[in-house]
Amino acid sequence: xxxxxxxxxxxxxxxxxxxxxxxxxxxxxxxxxxxxxxxxxxxxxxxxxxxxxxxxxxxxxxxxxxxxxxxxxxxxxxxxxxxxxxxxxxxxxxxxxxxxxxxxxxxxxxxxxxxxxxxxxxxxxxxxxxxxxxxxxxxxxxxxxxxxxxxxxxxxxxxxxxxxxxxxxxxxxxxxxxxxxxxxxxxxxxxxxxxxxxxxxxxxxxxxxxxxxxxxxxxxxxxxxxxxxxxxxxxxxxxxxxxxxxxxxxxxxxxxxxxxxxxxxxxxxxxxxxxxxxxxxxxxxxxxxxxxxxxxxxxxxxxxxxxxxxxxxxxxxxxxxxxxxxxxxxxxxxxxxxxxxxxxxxxxxxxxxxxxxxxxxxxxxxxxxxxxxxxxxxxx
Numbered sequence: 001x002x003x004x005x006x007x008x009x010x011x012x013x014x015x016x017x018x019x020x021x022x023x024x025x026x027x028x029x030x031x032x033x034x035x036x037x038x039x040x041x042x043x044x045x046x047x048x049x050x051x052x053x054x055x056x057x058x059x060x061x062x063x064x065x066x067x068x069x070x071x072x073x074x075x076x077x078x079x080x081x082x083x084x085x086x087x088x089x090x091x092x093x094x095x096x097x098x099x100x101x102x103x104x105x106x107x108x109x110x111x112x113x114x115x116x117x118x119x120x121x122x123x124x125x126x127x128x129x130x131x132x133x134x135x136x137x138x139x140x141x142x143x144x145x146x147x148x149x150x151x152x153x154x155x156x157x158x159x160x161x162x163x164x165x166x167x168x169x170x171x172x173x174x175x176x177x178x179x180x181x182x183x184x185x186x187x188x189x190x191x192x193x194x195x196x197x198x199x200x201x202x203x204x205x206x207x208x209x210x211x212x213x214x215x216x217x218x219x220x221x222x223x224x225x226x227x228x229x230x231x232x233x234x235x236x237x238x239x240x241x242x243x244x245x246x247x248x249x250x251x252x253x254x255x256x257x258x259x260x261x262x263x264x265x266x267x268x269x270x271x272x273x274x275x276x277x278x279x280x281x282x283x284x285x286x287x288x289x290x291x292x293x294x295x296x297x298x299x300x301x302x303x304x305x306x307x308x309x310x311x312x313x314x315x316x317x318x319x320x321x322x323x324x325x326x327x328x329x330x331x332x333x334x335x336x337x338x339x340x341x342x343x344x345x346x347x348x349x350x351x352x353x354x355x356x357x358x359x360x361x362x363x364x365x366x367x368x369x370x371x372x373x374x375x376x377x378x379x380x
Contacts, residue, residue: 003114003171004126006066008134009164010073010103013157014096015138017077019222019239020146020153021093023232026223028084036340039219040333041090045097047329053105054322059113062106067168069102074161078154101325104131108321112312114174120186121257124309128250128301136243146232186313193261195313198374200320202367203310206266207324209363210303211331213277213356216339217242217293224349230286238290245297246304253305260306263371270364273299277357284350335359 025035057065076096083089108127115123145153185195218239225235259265276292276299311320338359339352 002167003111004130006070006164006167007104007107007127007131009160010070010100010107011131011134012138012141013073013077013134013160014100015135015218015243016142016145016153016157017080017096018218019138019142019236021080021089022219023142023146023222023226023235024084026226030086030223033340033344034086035219035223036336038090038093039215039336042093042097043215043329043332043336045094045329046101047326047333049098049101050105050322050325050329052322053102054319054325057106057109057318057322059109062110062113063168063173065102065106066110067165069099069106070161070164070168072099073103074157077157077161081150081153081157097329101329105318105322105325108308108312109318112317114171118186120309120312122254124305124312125251125254127308128253128305129247132243132247132250132301132304136240136247140233140236140240142232142236144233144236188258188260192258196261197314198370199261199310200314201374202266202370203307204323204327205363205367205370206303207307208327208331208334209270209360210300210307211328212335212359212363213273214242214300214335215332216335216352216356219336220339220343220349220352221289225286228286234286238286238293241290241294242297242300245294246301247297249298249301250305253302260309263368266302266306266371267364267368269299269302270360270367274357274360274364277353277360281350281353281357284353 021038022035025038053065073096076092076099079092080089080096083092111123111127112120141156142153145156187195221239222235226232273296276296280289280292307324308321311317311324314320335356339355342351342355343349345351
């Protein structure tokens with residue numbers, strides 16, 4: 001179980017560094033276009049690297065790649081806090097994106113190899129809880145530690161990297177000859193729908209969409225709040241609340257395995273999510289943003305759990321996860337591109353919420369079509 005602390009600590013590191021970099025950008029007066037370039041290029045690096053590593057990973061090499069990528073994320077995470085030159089910062093952040101892709105792809109291969117047949121549901125739930133909590137606390141601790149200066153932030157990142165490597169070395173890896181979730185298809189109870197490989201495609205739409213709506217918020221909210229003279233700690237609170245609820249609902253999905261491979265849950269949850277983004281667009285105050293983003297954590301936790309579970313329970317699992325993580329990058333790039341474009345076109349920073357709502361509605365409609373025409377014969 002201690003190994004599930006590793007993605008929590010790594011996502012803490014990444015969101016901590018990201019918040020600090022983008023909040024500093026807002027303080028220095030960088031505009032939204034420059035912030036968008038930074039965010040987009042990091043995700044391009046993550047996307048391409050995920051496609052590459054997804055083809056190379058297996059149970060034998062996953063732990064080695066995991067250890068190496070942890071060390072490199074620490075190096076470039078620290079470096080990102082030490083430079084204000086835009087060109088150098090862009091390069092460092094892109095390299096951080098490369099090794100972050102290596103880490104999360106290799107960890108998911110590693111965790112499937114460590115989980116026994118029938119344990120995939122629990123494994124994905126713990127993984128969703130872990131990295132989501134890491135993201136949540138990365139945001140809020142960045143808002144707090146930012147005020148203590150660069151030395152404290154660098155020291156904290158270094159300590160986290162050492163802790164991750166220690167946990168991985170202390171974990172006794174299963175022999176590759178022992179059966180694991182990596183080779184087993186997990187079915188639910190007698191009342192559950194049968195596993196349908198077409199839901200891997202639905203999961204890809206889900207993970208593309210959740211990053212399409214989530215990454216622009218992580219990129220643009222810190223500088224938006226900085227422009228409004230909201231302090232760094234308060235600026236981090238809405239994103240913390242969102243990620244914390246996402247983590248808890250991802251864990252709660254342990255009890256709801258039987259609602260997977262059905263249409264009704266995902267169109268209801270995603271439809272309500274689209275309406276929630278409309279609410280922030282209509283009433284773009286800090287309080288409304290905080291409350292609604294917290295509730296949107298339910299949608300995000302559901303979407304991430306489903307996407308990882310579907311990809312991990314059919315076909316070539318490491319390849320499927322590589323596509324998942326590449327779509328994390330592509331969805332993030334698309335969300336930041338269209339979000340930044342619409343904010344400039346409309347002349348309103350709150351326009352980002354309308355883009356999120358429309359993107360979620362379109363994706364939900366496509367998912368329903370796929371489930372209807374290619375899924376199980378009974379998918380309601």
